[in-house]
Amino acid sequence: MFSDPDVIKASRKFICVRIESYESEENQKIVRSHLGGRFENTAFCVIAPDGQKRLTRSGRGPQHISQNFDDIAVIADQYKSRGDILNSRIPDFNSFALALNVSSADQKILLLIAGNEDEIAAAGKRIRSVAWDENVVGRFNYDFESDSGSWIAPLSSKSKRSGFYIVRPEEFGLEGEIVKLLPLNTSKETLLQEMAVANRDYAKRTKKKVYSSHVVEGRKQGKRIEMAMPFGEDRDGDGKIDHRGGAGNRRK
Numbered sequence: 355m356f357s358d359p360d361v362i363k364a365s366r367k368f369i370c371v372r373i374e375s376y377e378s379e380e381n382q383k384i385v386r387s388h389l390g391g392r393f394e395n396t397a398f399c400v401i402a403p404d405g406q407k408r409l410t411r412s413g414r415g416p417q418h419i420s421q422n423f424d425d426i427a428v429i430a431d432q433y434k435s436r437g438d439i440l441n442s443r444i445p446d447f448n449s450f451a452l453a454l455n456v457s458s459a460d461q462k463i464l465l466l467i468a469g470n471e472d473e474i475a476a477a478g479k480r481i482r483s484v485a486w487d488e489n490v491v492g493r494f495n496y497d498f499e500s501d502s503g504s505w506i507a508p509l510s511s512k513s514k515r516s517g518f519y520i521v522r523p524e525e526f527g528l529e530g531e532i533v534k535l536l537p538l539n540t541s542k543e544t545l546l547q548e549m550a551v552a553n554r555d556y557a558k559r560t561k562k563k564v565y566s567s568h569v570v571e572g573r574k575q576g577k578r579i580e581m582a583m584p585f586g587e588d589r590d591g592d593g594k595i596d597h598r599g600g601a602g603n604r605r606k
């Protein structure tokens with residue numbers, strides 16, 4: 355919805371990995387490895403196709419690596435693709451609750467792919483041409499769920515049907531609204547059209563969030579999400595989370 359055009363342009367040359375920082379200790383170790391042992395909410399680094407070699411220094415975000423995205427894009431030009439993007443898996447979340455919460459934070463429409471494991475596997479392959487379409491890439495989040503119990507409550511849905519659920523996240527990402535439900539055999543053209551319509555409507559109805567005021571309002575309303583790991587940062591790198599007053603073990 356509010357994606358920067360330069361970021362979208364650069365994303366066509368990169369495979370972007372988003373680490374879910376509070377989902378596991380293993381994930382936090384990855385973040386620490388890029389921040390000299392410290393742990394913060396985010397870390398950023400450009401890594402070679404082998405997944406190991408660092409091509410830039412590490413920092414908390416892209417702005418700590420370079421002030422110009424074109425500088426980073428130049429790195430991608432040194433590595434030629436050896437495969438077809440349509441063979442790439444679609445990014446998925448660890449849980450529907452996290453997918454909904456992150457989509458709210460990103461201010462993006464969420465496409466929920468629901469069904470049994472076989473249906474999800476087949477749908478995941480079929481919609482790669484949708485997820486990697488140049489008119490869509492970088493503008494939506496995706497989540498695959500075979501357990502209807504994980505997503506029915508947040509969506510206040512009575513449906514347990516398999517299908518593509520186009521979901522509009524609410525302000526704090528604890529609930530969502532089903533904009534459209536489409537069968538898993540929906541054509542690429544129809545799915546792209548419905549996603550575009552939902553995205554345009556969402557953009558018109560939604561104001562860009564101001565982080566500081568959003569956090570204040572969330573705390574005032576008691577909005578919280580449970581995370582697998584205690585919320586907080588370890589900026590001094592002593593291996594312990596530096597808890598702040600009122601933060602506790604929940605992320606706000």
